[in-house]
Amino acid sequence: MPSIARPSIPAAAAPHRSSRERHADVVLSGGAGGPSAAVARDSGAERCERTARPPLPDNPWSTPSEAVRLVLRGRTARQALPIAAVVGTILSAVNQGSVIASATATGDTWLKVGVNYAVPYLVASIGYLAGRRVTAQRAPDALEWQRYVAAFHDERPAVTERLLARADHSPYDWLTEPLHGTSGPVLDLACGSAPTRDVLPHARWLGVDSSAGELAAAARAGREPVLRARADALPLGTGSVDAVCAALCFPLFAPIGPVLAEIHHVLRPGGTLVALVPSRPAPHPTGWLRWTGLMRALGIRSQPWPTPEARDGLGTILREHGFTVDSEQRRVFTLDLSTPDSVELLIDGLYLPGHDERHIADAKRRLAGRARPGHRLPLPLRRVVAHLPA
Numbered sequence: 402m403p404s405i406a407r408p409s410i411p412a413a414a415a416p417h418r419s420s421r422e423r424h425a426d427v428v429l430s431g432g433a434g435g436p437s438a439a440v441a442r443d444s445g446a447e448r449c450e451r452t453a454r455p456p457l458p459d460n461p462w463s464t465p466s467e468a469v470r471l472v473l474r475g476r477t478a479r480q481a482l483p484i485a486a487v488v489g490t491i492l493s494a495v496n497q498g499s500v501i502a503s504a505t506a507t508g509d510t511w512l513k514v515g516v517n518y519a520v521p522y523l524v525a526s527i528g529y530l531a532g533r534r535v536t537a538q539r540a541p542d543a544l545e546w547q548r549y550v551a552a553f554h555d556e557r558p559a560v561t562e563r564l565l566a567r568a569d570h571s572p573y574d575w576l577t578e579p580l581h582g583t584s585g586p587v588l589d590l591a592c593g594s595a596p597t598r599d600v601l602p603h604a605r606w607l608g609v610d611s612s613a614g615e616l617a618a619a620a621r622a623g624r625e626p627v628l629r630a631r632a633d634a635l636p637l638g639t640g641s642v643d644a645v646c647a648a649l650c651f652p653l654f655a656p657i658g659p660v661l662a663e664i665h666h667v668l669r670p671g672g673t674l675v676a677l678v679p680s681r682p683a684p685h686p687t688g689w690l691r692w693t694g695l696m697r698a699l700g701i702r703s704q705p706w707p708t709p710e711a712r713d714g715l716g717t718i719l720r721e722h723g724f725t726v727d728s729e730q731r732r733v734f735t736l737d738l739s740t741p742d743s744v745e746l747l748i749d750g751l752y753l754p755g756h757d758e759r760h761i762a763d764a765k766r767r768l769a770g771r772a773r774p775g776h777r778l779p780l781p782l783r784r785v786v787a788h789l790p791a
C-alpha cells in the first residue's frame with residue numbers, strides 16, 4: 402500500500418509560538434530583501450523527504466472496473482497466455498482428443514475446447530491482478546494533511562488560480578463583490594498566488610499564506626503586500642482589518658476553531674468575512690456523473706478534505722463561532738475541459754494525499770486522452786458572507 406508523501410513541516414507550520422516569535426517569521430513583500438529573497442531562504446528548509454515505500458507494480462488497479470479494463474486491454478496476456486496455452490492444450494487433449502482425432506467433433510466439442518483455454522486464461526489473469534491491487538488509503542491525520550498541503554502548493558504554485566481561470570466566470574469577482582465598498586484594510590486569508598489583489602485594485606489589501614511557493618508566485622505577479630504566516634497564528638493587531646476574504650481554504654484548516662478565533666481577533670467588530678468554498682456536486686444528470694467518472698478514474702469516491710464539513714456546512718460553523726451569517730449562495734461555474742492540458746490541470750489541482758503518483762499519472766493520461774472540444778465540468782461553489790457583531 403503506498404504511503405502518504407511526507408514532506409517536512411515548513412517553518413510556518415511549526416508549533417504555536419509567542420506572537421513576538423511569530424512576527425520574526427513574517428515576510429513582507431515590500432520589506433528588506435523582498436519576498437523572493439525571503440521566500441527563497443525559507444524554501445531551502447522545506448525540501449520534501451519521502452518515506453521509503455514499496456515500488457508500485459506495473460498496471461496497478463483499485464476498482465473492479467479498472468481490473469476488468471486491464472484484462473480487456475490484454476495487460477494480463479503476457480502471464481496468462483502461456484499458462485492458458487499449456488493447460489488448455491492438455492485439457493483438450495485429455496477430454497476432447499479422441500473425438501477430434503476421429504473427426505467427429507461438433508460445435509459443442511469446439512466450445513468445450515474454447516472453455517479449456519478461457520478458464521486458465523482468466524484464472525492466470527486473476528492471479529496477475531491479485532498482486533497489483535492498490536488498496537484505498539486510510540485517511541491522513543491533521544499533521545499529514547498539513548505537510549501534504551504545504552508540499553502541494555510549493556510544488557505547484559498558483560494551481561488554483563490557473564484552474565479557476567478556466568471557469569466561465571471569475572469566482573474571485575463573485576467572492577469579492579460584497580467588499581467593493583470597504584475602505585479599511587482587507588485581509589486575504591490563505592491568499593495563494595493572490596488573485597484577489599487584481600480584483601480589488603483600490604482596496605488596502607494584504608495577503609497572508611503559509612506557502613513560500615505561492616507567495617513567490619504572488620510576488621512575481623507584482624501582487625503586494627503579502628506575508629507568510631499560518632492562518633491560526635496571524636501576526637496582525639486586534640481589530641486591525643475591516644474585512645477578511647478567504648477563497649477555497651476553509652476545508653483545509655484542521656482544526657478550524659483556532660483559525661476562526663484568529664479571524665475574530667484581527668477583524669474589527671462589525672467587520673465582514675466573505676468565504677468561497679467548494680460545494681458538493683448535486684446528483685444531477687451531467688454534472689454529478691462527470692464528477693463521479695473523474696473520481697472513479699482516480700480510484701476514490703469523493704475528493705478528500707481535512708475538514709469536509711467546512712464546505713456546504715461553513716455557514717453553520719460560522720454561526721457556532723459567533724459570526725452573523727448575512728447570506729449563503731451556491732453558484733455552479735463551468736470549467737472548460739476541451740483540451741488535454743485543461744484535464745491535466747484539473748487533476749493537478751485536486752488534493753489527493755496518499756495516492757500513488759503513477760496511479761494518478763495513469764488516470765490523467767486516460768482522462769486527458771478523452772478531452773474533446775465542448776467538454777465541460779460543472780464546478781459548484783458556495784459563497785458565505787458573514788460579519789462579527791459590532
Ligand SMILES: C[S@@+](CC[C@H](N)C(=O)[O-])C[C@H]1O[C@@H](n2cnc3c(N)ncnc32)[C@H](O)[C@@H]1O
Pocket residue numbers: 550551554561562590591592593594595596609610611612615630631632633647648649650653654
Ligand atoms: C486552494 S488554495 C487557494 C489559494 C487562493 N485563495 C486562491 O483561491 O487561489 C489554498 C491555500 O491555502 C493555503 N493554506 C493552507 N493551509 C494554510 C494555513 N494553515 N495557513 C495559511 N495558509 C494556508 C495554501 O498554501 C494555499 O495557498
